[in-house]
Amino acid sequence: MSNEELRPEEFAQAAEAAITDALTRQDPRAMAEVLAQAGLCGVMAAEDDGGLGLDLAFALPIAQAAGRLRLPLPLPEQILLASALAGTPQAAALAAGERLAGIAWQGSLQSGHARLDNGPADWVLVADGDGAALVDASAQPRDEQGALDPEQPQTWIALEGATVLARLDGQAWRALQRQAHLLLAEYANGAAEGALQAAADYMATRVQFGRPLSAKQAVRHLLARMRLLQDVSSAAIRRATRTDEYGASRDTQPALAGALSNAAFVIEKAIHLHGGMGFTWELPLHRALRAVRKLDTAFAGLSRDAGRAFIQRV
Structure with missing residues (x-):
């Protein structure tokens, strides 16, 4: 499939619909089947393996939607492995959602x-x-x-x-790690986006003393700061996908480290703005926070490593 036939923004809309449909299933394998039928599991997989053969730009909005909608499946990892294992039976099985x-x-x-x-x-x-x-x-x-x-x-x-x-091999493993940093950064950014939108909607409809909470200056300042951090993470991810002024690939670790830190802040503030509701099952913002915190522990020491690499380069 040619990338010119489809734009990532348009694919993102279809991805959101498929993920929303998948979330109506209780069984993880049933969820994976829905996602695979929509082409999400194999978006980057080779066409010979049953995938769409698209590049990372089309996977990023899928990861963002998965985070925003709190999909309880490792979809970014599934996408990466279906692509990295091209030409193997395992790649075809992953693209088809069979495993x-x-x-x-x-x-x-x-x-x-x-x-x-x-x-x-x-x-x-x-x-x-x-x-x-x-x-x-x-x-x-x-x-x-x-x-x-x-x-x-x-x-x-x-x-x-x-x-x-x-x-x-080592080269393929390092290439996968680089793509994983960006996809998981977008996943975390999506989790924060969902929490921020929920907080903004709640503040606009929650009325105290005859005025919505969003009319209060302190609330507006906090929401603006949360949005700023969202934009910072998005910009860092997009920048990391492009080469630098010398044509070399950029380090992807800072984008992931920043996205995890910013996402944790945004989600925690969203929970704070909701009061105790943020920890209820009716408004499970805590699930988004847990997902981000688990990623943070998975990449323990990432900020330190990114800082050390920066110092060595300069």
Whole structure:
């Protein structure tokens, strides 16, 4: 499919409709089936693998919509792996939504364990020396840790004896990491966008002393600051997708680090503006905060690494 036939903005609208439809299903596999039928799982996958063959620009708005609508599936990871494993049976299965896949950012095949922060997943990509390996984790022993999210806990997976389905060399693994930084940054930015919109709507309709809360200057200032941070994250993500003035690829770590920090601030303030409602199941903004905090722990030390890389470059 030619990128000229479709614009990312138009695809984003279709993605939102498909994700909204998927959320009406209770079973994760049923959700994945809906998303795959809409072409979301295979948006970047090769056409020979049943994908659309589009580039990262079309996946970014999908990740944003998944975060904004609080999709409880690792859709960004599914998109990345269906593309990175091009030409393999695993890529076709992921593009078709037949299997769920995630990426473990903590642990490795050599250490014998890895932590999955965004699940559920049948297959998990784990670090393997300079590259990475896709393992079948469906039958592996697991230790769930629900401190951050009791509904979708982080999971340590024992890898001893796990079947390796496919491998990525060092170059492919580094390319996937770069794309993952941008997709997950957009996912976090989308989670914050949904929280900000919910807060703005609530402030506009909640009336005290004859005036909506949005008429109060303190509230307006806070909403403006939240919007500013949203715009900063969006600009950083877009900038990281482009080459610098010398034609070299930009470092994607600062975009992800900034998006996670800004998203956490925006969502926490949205919960604050809603009062206790932000922690209720009727208005589950806490789910968005948990998703962002889990990403933050998955990439522990990211800000430090980005800062060190910047210092070394200058």
